[in-house]
Amino acid sequence: MDIFGSFALILALLAAVYAFAAGLAGILTRRTLLTRSAANAGMAVFVLISLAVASLEYFFFTDNFSMAYVAAHSNRALPAFYKFAALWAGQEGSLLFWSWLLSIYVFSALFVNRNKHPELMPYAGVVMAGVQIFFLVLNNFVASPFNVLASPDAAGTLRLASLGDGHGLNPLLQYPEMVIHPPMLYLGYTGFTIPFAFALAALLGRYPGEKWIHITRRWTMIAWCFQSIGILLGAHWAYAVLGWGGYWAWDPVENASLLPWITGTAFLHSVMMQEKRGMLKVWNVWLVFTTFMLCIMGTLLTRSGIVSSVHAFAQSSIGNWFVAFLGLTFIVCFWAYWMNRDYLRSDNQLDSLVSRESSFLFNNLVLLAACFAVLWGTLFPVLSEAVSGNKISVGPPFFNKVNIPIALFLLLLTGVGPLLAWRKTSLDALKRNFAWPLAGGVASGVIAAIFGFREIYSLICLILSVFVTLTIFSEFYRGARVIAARDGTNLLSAVGDLTMRNTRRYGGYVIHFAMVLIFIGIAGSAFNKDIQKEMGVGDTIAIGPYTILCQNFDHTANNNFESERATLEVFRNGRSVMMLYPERRFFLASQVTETMVAVQTKPLHDLYVVYAGRSPETGKPVIHAYLNPLVKWIWFGGVVLVLGTLLAMIPNRRAALVLRPATASSWGEPAADARAIGAIARASDAHD
Amino acid sequence: MNARVKFLVGSGIIIITLACLAYVGFTQSKTYYHTISELSSLQGGALHQRMRVSGNVRTGTIEHVSGRVNFVLEEQGKALTVSYIGRDPLPDTFKDGAQALVEGRLTPDGQFVAEQVQAKCASKYEANPSQAPAAGRPGQTSSSTGAPAAGDRS
Numbered sequence: 001m002d003i004f005g006s007f008a009l010i011l012a013l014l015a016a017v018y019a020f021a022a023g024l025a026g027i028l029t030r031r032t033l034l035t036r037s038a039a040n041a042g043m044a045v046f047v048l049i050s051l052a053v054a055s056l057e058y059f060f061f062t063d064n065f066s067m068a069y070v071a072a073h074s075n076r077a078l079p080a081f082y083k084f085a086a087l088w089a090g091q092e093g094s095l096l097f098w099s100w101l102l103s104i105y106v107f108s109a110l111f112v113n114r115n116k117h118p119e120l121m122p123y124a125g126v127v128m129a130g131v132q133i134f135f136l137v138l139n140n141f142v143a144s145p146f147n148v149l150a151s152p153d154a155a156g157t158l159r160l161a162s163l164g165d166g167h168g169l170n171p172l173l174q175y176p177e178m179v180i181h182p183p184m185l186y187l188g189y190t191g192f193t194i195p196f197a198f199a200l201a202a203l204l205g206r207y208p209g210e211k212w213i214h215i216t217r218r219w220t221m222i223a224w225c226f227q228s229i230g231i232l233l234g235a236h237w238a239y240a241v242l243g244w245g246g247y248w249a250w251d252p253v254e255n256a257s258l259l260p261w262i263t264g265t266a267f268l269h270s271v272m273m274q275e276k277r278g279m280l281k282v283w284n285v286w287l288v289f290t291t292f293m294l295c296i297m298g299t300l301l302t303r304s305g306i307v308s309s310v311h312a313f314a315q316s317s318i319g320n321w322f323v324a325f326l327g328l329t330f331i332v333c334f335w336a337y338w339m340n341r342d343y344l345r346s347d348n349q350l351d352s353l354v355s356r357e358s359s360f361l362f363n364n365l366v367l368l369a370a371c372f373a374v375l376w377g378t379l380f381p382v383l384s385e386a387v388s389g390n391k392i393s394v395g396p397p398f399f400n401k402v403n404i405p406i407a408l409f410l411l412l413l414t415g416v417g418p419l420l421a422w423r424k425t426s427l428d429a430l431k432r433n434f435a436w437p438l439a440g441g442v443a444s445g446v447i448a449a450i451f452g453f454r455e456i457y458s459l460i461c462l463i464l465s466v467f468v469t470l471t472i473f474s475e476f477y478r479g480a481r482v483i484a485a486r487d488g489t490n491l492l493s494a495v496g497d498l499t500m501r502n503t504r505r506y507g508g509y510v511i512h513f514a515m516v517l518i519f520i521g522i523a524g525s526a527f528n529k530d531i532q533k534e535m536g537v538g539d540t541i542a543i544g545p546y547t548i549l550c551q552n553f554d555h556t557a558n559n560n561f562e563s564e565r566a567t568l569e570v571f572r573n574g575r576s577v578m579m580l581y582p583e584r585r586f587f588l589a590s591q592v593t594e595t596m597v598a599v600q601t602k603p604l605h606d607l608y609v610v611y612a613g614r615s616p617e618t619g620k621p622v623i624h625a626y627l628n629p630l631v632k633w634i635w636f637g638g639v640v641l642v643l644g645t646l647l648a649m650i651p652n653r654r655a656a657l658v659l660r661p662a663t664a665s666s667w668g669e670p671a672a673d674a675r676a677i678g679a680i681a682r683a684s685d686a687h688d
Numbered sequence: 689m690n691a692r693v694k695f696l697v698g699s700g701i702i703i704i705t706l707a708c709l710a711y712v713g714f715t716q717s718k719t720y721y722h723t724i725s726e727l728s729s730l731q732g733g734a735l736h737q738r739m740r741v742s743g744n745v746r747t748g749t750i751e752h753v754s755g756r757v758n759f760v761l762e763e764q765g766k767a768l769t770v771s772y773i774g775r776d777p778l779p780d781t782f783k784d785g786a787q788a789l790v791e792g793r794l795t796p797d798g799q800f801v802a803e804q805v806q807a808k809c810a811s812k813y814e815a816n817p818s819q820a821p822a823a824g825r826p827g828q829t830s831s832s833t834g835a836p837a838a839g840d841r842s
Contacts, residue, residue: 401713
């Protein structure tokens with residue numbers, strides 16, 4: 001069976017090479033048959049990698065410990081659920097999983113567009129196949145998941161060996177969320193390959209018009225959505241499993257996942273400048289290129305340990321491959337840009353500082369500044385060692401100092417930008433749009449300050465959150481009122497109607513609202529409290545409104561782990577409200593101890609209790625209790641964010657389809673509706 | 689002044705502000721990484737910097753005294769006496785022979801006062817060098833001692 005898997009991988013590589021070569025030949029000779037067959041080969045790669053993945057999963061489920069990868073990441077007692085997830089528990093499997101997800105995207109992109117864009121698809125197919133070749137070379141020759149365990153016998157020839165039981169899955173990964181978090185994040189990372197392929201294809205083929213921008217934007221939204229989910233699930237996993245009371249620590253790997261998200265966000269905004277005003281073409285192309293390169297960089301940081309090598313922990317040589325691929329990608333991108341730079345000439349100039357254009361420019365400026373700061377801080381140990389010979393790392397204060405003001409400025413733009421008109425906004429329009437939301441925001445700030453709410457950044461965040469929320473709701477309200485008055489429907493169904501007419505715009509507002517919720521949740525961390533205490537039976541800890549009473553300590557064991565558990569009763573106002581069971585588990589197969597956090601989550605705060613270990617002096621158990629305000633808002637914001645993105649991806653409902661000529665531009669164009677529905681167009685054509 | 693110039697001026701102000709903030713944050717949080725043998729050659733200001741040092745815990749040197757834990761780290765034959773004064777319990781992986789990473793400052797008498805200790809079981813590391821979890825938090829098998837250290841995990 002190991003032969004089967006590695007054979008499928010070799011064939012996948014051959015298919016990808018064929019897709020690349022035949023695609024290139026098809027472009028050069030202009031033969032449709034060649035491009036067709038290249039696209040078919042691209043789709044076949046997906047089938048072949050799927051077979052390899054199925055083969056590896058088969059080894060996990062049959063406990064085949066002669067396979068090096070299975071022996072290293074599984075054991076007999078591991079629950080089936082985690083045996084499945086063990087596929088991506090280590091380097092080789094992660095890279096295979098990566099290739100597989102990429103092949104799913106490539107398959108979808110090729111399949112969906114199989115009869116469309118004959119001038120664009122051959123180029124895109126070649127670029128996608130190029131990326132696949134790189135990962136398949138790694139899968140086949142550098143980090144093969146199908147290596148078998150073998151040891152030399154007396155004569156020096158290698159004999160297959162098999163272990164009685166595996167080393168087991170890393171206990172930190174034995175958590176339900178770890179089964180979904182990596183796939184989501186990887187779907188984000190790999191997904192950015194598709195917009196990259198289309199952007200590079202459009203540039204190489206000098207594809208006329210802005211159609212490629214629509215295609216690219218859609219695929220970017222899909223990848224962006226998965227990346228957002230992946231980042232938030234990762235934060236939630238860190239919060240719920242690592243047991244240090246927080247969800248974000250500016251760890252290099254977290255930063256790596258944030259970087260393409262930031263540039264992807266910048267692209268999703270600046271792309272509108274190109275669609276509506278023909279500006280920022282060079283910038284947009286480079287944003288897509290950069291996002292893809294940051295994804296590769298993210299994999300490099302995650303897999304190679306170049307940054308963590310400061311700590312002399314996990315390392316591998318695979319980094320060189322990624323550095324080489326990154327360099328090659330940059331050269332290709334730069335060459336494509338340089339040869340076709342006249343194709344990207346801008347149609348318009350900036351007219352006014354108070355305009356939609358300039359709000360997008362500022363949005364992009366600060367997003368890129370954030371990206372640069374995070375990248376710089378993450379790579380600083382490597383850079384400083386190369387320049388001065390000293391390895392210097394920077395900690396959270398650096399990242400927070402730069403990124404909190406940027407985040408607040410972005411929050412401000414979230415409220416202001418969508419309400420500014422293209423080209424130039426009049427003072428009158430400014431007053432009409434912003435007077436009430438601004439008054440609401442400032443009023444809430446004043447009230448909060450009177451009640452002793454003095455943390456300056458959190459206070460600004462509160463004011464801006466109220467301001468942005470009010471602008472978003474007023475947008476829905478004003479649009480819906482026009483429809484309700486015209487159709488005589490009630491306001492609520494008018495909101496639905498309004499949203500479906502321009503899903504992109506109103507979906508965008510929902511995503512903005514989700515960001516407000518997330519910001520509120522993050523601002524809550526300024527008011528975190530924690531207390532740590534040695535506790536015997538009968539001792540208590542007081543934190544916030546709660547009193548925690550230690551009732552008991554006990555031991556349990558099963559064939560996966562041994563556990564030491566505290567039984568804590570929580571009182572509020574003298575009444576018993578809940579029981580919490582923080583735990584420490586010693587995993588037998590991997591010989592590692594992990595904490596199991598007990599969290600009681602409420603809309604206003606989380607009570608988060610960790611069994612931190614035993615005191616080195618007295619041997620008594622140490623309990624660490626945290627009271628974290630508003631954390632739940634972050635996760636709730638994540639759910640709203642996903643719903644908003646899905647909404648933005650639904651095609652618009654066109655009430656006036658028949659009235660438009662067939663050649664008019666496609667979905668997402670409010671101007672197209674405008675001809676048919678004047679009243680609504682007046683309310684909306686200045687926007688979107 | 690046309691819009692383009694105004695935009696550039698605005699951008700300039702934003703960039704300069706952010707650069708200043710970045711500089712302040714950098715000076716507050718920068719931590720040097722040194723090997724034990726480098727420590728003896730440090731001079732002047734470099735002696736008072738916040739730093740990280742890694743090594744193996746010398747067998748039999750861990751002693752619990754009131755309010756602190758003393759041990760000796762060694763690397764390539766050089767030794768460093770460390771005094772851990774943090775309030776968090778030490779990680780379970782912190783044992784004789786374990787690989788440890790300490791963060792803190794040097795005292796004038798050449799001792800190291802650590803506020804954080806991370807440790808990794810040496811045998812486990814050798815048995816399974818490639819094991820990094822899917823989320824890719826390298827060095828995950830190390831247990832860190834508390835909140836600030838979690839960021840330093842990898």
